Amino acid sequence: MTLKSLRMRTIIPALAIILLTISAFSSLAVGAGQEFPVPPPPFTEGIFPCSNCHASMEVNRKKRELKDEHTKIRMHHAETMRWCLDCHDAKNRDKLRLYNGELVSFTESHRLCGECHGNLYRDWRAGIHGKRTGYFMGTGKRTYLLCAHCHDPHEPKFKLIAPEPPPFRPTDKRNVK
Ligand code: HEC
Ligand code: HEC
Numbered sequence: 001m002t003l004k005s006l007r008m009r010t011i012i013p014a015l016a017i018i019l020l021t022i023s024a025f026s027s028l029a030v031g032a033g034q035e036f037p038v039p040p041p042p043f044t045e046g047i048f049p050c051s052n053c054h055a056s057m058e059v060n061r062k063k064r065e066l067k068d069e070h071t072k073i074r075m076h077h078a079e080t081m082r083w084c085l086d087c088h089d090a091k092n093r094d095k096l097r098l099y100n101g102e103l104v105s106f107t108e109s110h111r112l113c114g115e116c117h118g119n120l121y122r123d124w125r126a127g128i129h130g131k132r133t134g135y136f137m138g139t140g141k142r143t144y145l146l147c148a149h150c151h152d153p154h155e156p157k158f159k160l161i162a163p164e165p166p167p168f169r170p171t172d173k174r175n176v177k
């Protein structure tokens with residue numbers, strides 16, 4: 001083997017690794033600025049904009065049982081570690097709040113979830129977790145369901161679905177209407 005071919009053997013894999021690294025980082029960068037078109041957030045009718053009530057209210061930061069409003073909300077989501085105002089901005093109730101203080105709208109609630117559920121967020125963006133419709137590849141339009149369309153952010157455990165009874169035999173008299 002000549003010295004030259006030996007050198008090429010080491011240079012080519014090294015180049016390949018460098019190129020792969022660059023392309024991995026640039027695709028991450030694309031992901032960061034990417035927009036995720038979503039259907040409207042699944043609010044209860046009439047609850048949004050929250051500022052209709054909250055703009056004129058004093059902020060009460062105390063962790064407590066709510067008695068006058070939102071009484072149906074149950075927190076079963078690492079509730080010992082946090083409170084409503086970790087996710088909802090205290091001053092602007094129409095926005096969610098990321099850990100670094102950045103405010104995001106409810107159409108971007110996936111960014112909030114992604115702060116703690118990094119793996120699932122990555123899967124969601126790739127269309128592996130959750131639901132994505134539209135073009136699979138390329139620049140065609142895709143629509144994503146928000147995490148909140150399937151998980152209640154306050155008690156996110158996916159509710160078990162009651163199984164349907166097995167079908168009857170065709171000859172079973174319960175099939176005859
Ligand atoms: C883990 C973050 C998180 C925490 C903690 C949290 N929320 Fe939310 N909440 C959300 C997100 C995200 C939505 C948006 C759901 C949607 O898109 O419809 C939401 C929606 C709501 C809504 C609208 C519900 C509806 O019926 O449409 C109210 C009211 C609300 N939150 C109040 C609260 C209160 C009160 C608490 C504390 C007891 C709380 N939230 C704690 C993330 C959180
Ligand atoms: C009809 C009026 C009304 C609307 C609309 C409303 N809220 Fe409230 N909210 C209240 C009242 C009243 C309280 C205080 C309840 C208590 O102390 O028992 C409250 C309390 C809260 C709290 C607990 C912290 C605090 O400031 O006391 C959060 C968080 C909250 N609301 C979020 C929301 C969000 C998010 C929305 C919109 C998706 C919303 N609210 C819409 C009336 C409203």
Ligand code: HEC
Nearest residue numbers: 076077078079109112113115116147148151153156157158
């Ligand atoms: C501050 C960190 C944090 C944020 C933000 C957060 N989660 Fe979680 N989540 C947790 C932790 C910790 C657990 C496990 C403990 C628990 O289930 O109470 C959990 C559990 C879950 C589970 C599993 C529940 C179960 O019992 O199987 C789901 C689903 C979930 N989160 C969805 C969401 C969604 C959707 C959002 C955005 C609205 C979100 N999370 C935002 C920390 C977070």
Ligand code: HEC
Nearest residue numbers: 110113114117120121124129130131145146147149150158
């Ligand atoms: C189309 C509905 C749908 C969407 C959208 C969705 N999920 Fe889920 N998710 C599910 C279902 C169904 C399960 C339960 C799977 C199971 O129990 O085996 C689940 C499970 C989870 C779990 C528990 C996983 C575990 O290993 O225990 C977490 C955490 C979670 N989802 C977070 C998220 C986050 C974060 C988003 C948004 C970035 C999201 N999900 C979007 C349907 C959805």
